[in-house]
Amino acid sequence: MFRALLLHDTDDGVTPRLDECSEGDLPPGDTHVRVLYSSINYKDALAVSNRAPIIRGDFPIAPGIDLVGEVLSSTGDRWEAGDRVVGTGWGLGENVWGGYTEEVRVRADQLVALPEGLSPQQSMVIGTAGFTAMLSVMALEDHGLTPESGEVAVTGASGGAGSMAVALLAQAGYEAVASTGSENAHAYLKTLGAGRIVHRDAFSGGPARPMESGQWAGAVDAVGGDTLATLIAQLKRHASVASFGNAGGHELHTTVLPFILRGVNLLGIDSNTCPNDRRRAAWARLDALLTDELLERMTYEVVNLGDVPEAVHEVLDGASRGRIVVDVQGG
The missing domain is CATH 3.90.180.10 (Medium-chain alcohol dehydrogenases, catalytic domain)
Incomplete structure (x- = not known):
């Protein structure tokens, strides 16, 4: 029994x-x-x-x-x-x-x-949240992101996948900018490696123009909706945003201009049916990047x-x- x-x-x-x-x-x-x-x-x-x-x-x-x-x-x-x-x-x-x-x-x-370097308990601190975040970082890197590229925005950063993305980016040497509406999460996100924090209102209203000043070398979006539309308008030339969430809505109101004039990329992240070769690569990277101290935190x-x-x-x-x-x- x-x-x-x-x-x-x-x-x-x-x-x-x-x-x-x-x-x-x-x-x-x-x-x-x-x-x-x-x-x-x-x-x-x-x-x-x-x-x-x-x-x-x-x-x-x-x-x-x-x-x-x-x-x-x-x-x-x-x-x-x-x-x-x-x-x-x-x-x-x-x-x-x-x-x-x-x-x-x-x-x-x-x-x-x-992975040999992770205990069973540690693997569940990571779980789907960390696995999805890792797939997002890997997708951005596959499309040219390097630590020298500039700041990487993470929306929904106080959530499970968002906070994991902040930690993984920081551990991999990137400048992670965390976006959240939870002020009591600021200290926690800083301990995970966020270089700076912006309020979610900076993104949630949608872009003022189809293309705004290019700010982000890359982005991980856990929110969707108008937040994702803002990120697309604010990506630097040939930058990418990895998208996996819809807490801010499943509809996306944008234009083709950022895609055809700046060459930006919208990368969908599906952790549910991710092929096993990619899964193994993601778990190996998680094992390499996340320390015991960070997982405890x-x-x-x-x-x-x-x-x-x-x-x-x-x-x-x-x-x-x-x-x-x-x-x-x-x-």
Whole structure:
């Protein structure tokens, strides 16, 4: 028997419950994993609190879009018992069971090896947030960004992926400029390496003109909407913005002028179905850039599986500063 925090579809709505399960309760999958840690992302908080229809799979389902664990068995030749693996994306915790369970079955090709330099807990401090941020930095570098290029703007910088982007850029030698509306996040962002901080209002109203003065050598955007439109108008010649969020809206009102007159690039970041070769490269880079001290600084708290329904409100209310890790086997 093992424990799982399952979401049940009841007459009162989607409700979380810590259940005792057996292996027969697990949905199909060729690789059986003992989950060690997960994390609480904004999407997880929405799912557990039933504030948004995140779940697209069959109920009951274990949410948790991140997991790290130890392989118990696998029918293929990709993994052996005892291998430590990381799972993010591929619909985990949305379409199929995710990380909020002590055991899970996952497709072998939806897992990557835990980097040797990271502990299981550290990998979940990183999680989808850090993985997405790393993909963003790598995409900018693929399109010519170097530390000598100039300042790189990060919007939504007080969020999980935004703050990770600030830290990764700083660790890689870039001048990171953090944009946030949370004044109490300024000190935290400075400790992560932000060179300076600008208020989100500088971007959120949209650009005054189709092309404004070129300020940014690159940008990581977690907001979308008018904020992304402003960044596009303010990019330097041949600069790029990596986009992965829509907290500011999913519509984008811009013109072709920055693209055809300055040669700027809009780079979409999809961490959910990212190919495995790219995943492995991103995790290797994360292992190389993030120090133990920095990961400790970015850990807001570690909670047990039964504490998740309460802890998600810290994420939704913006009370957490850093990442919440779930110790799945704890408690």
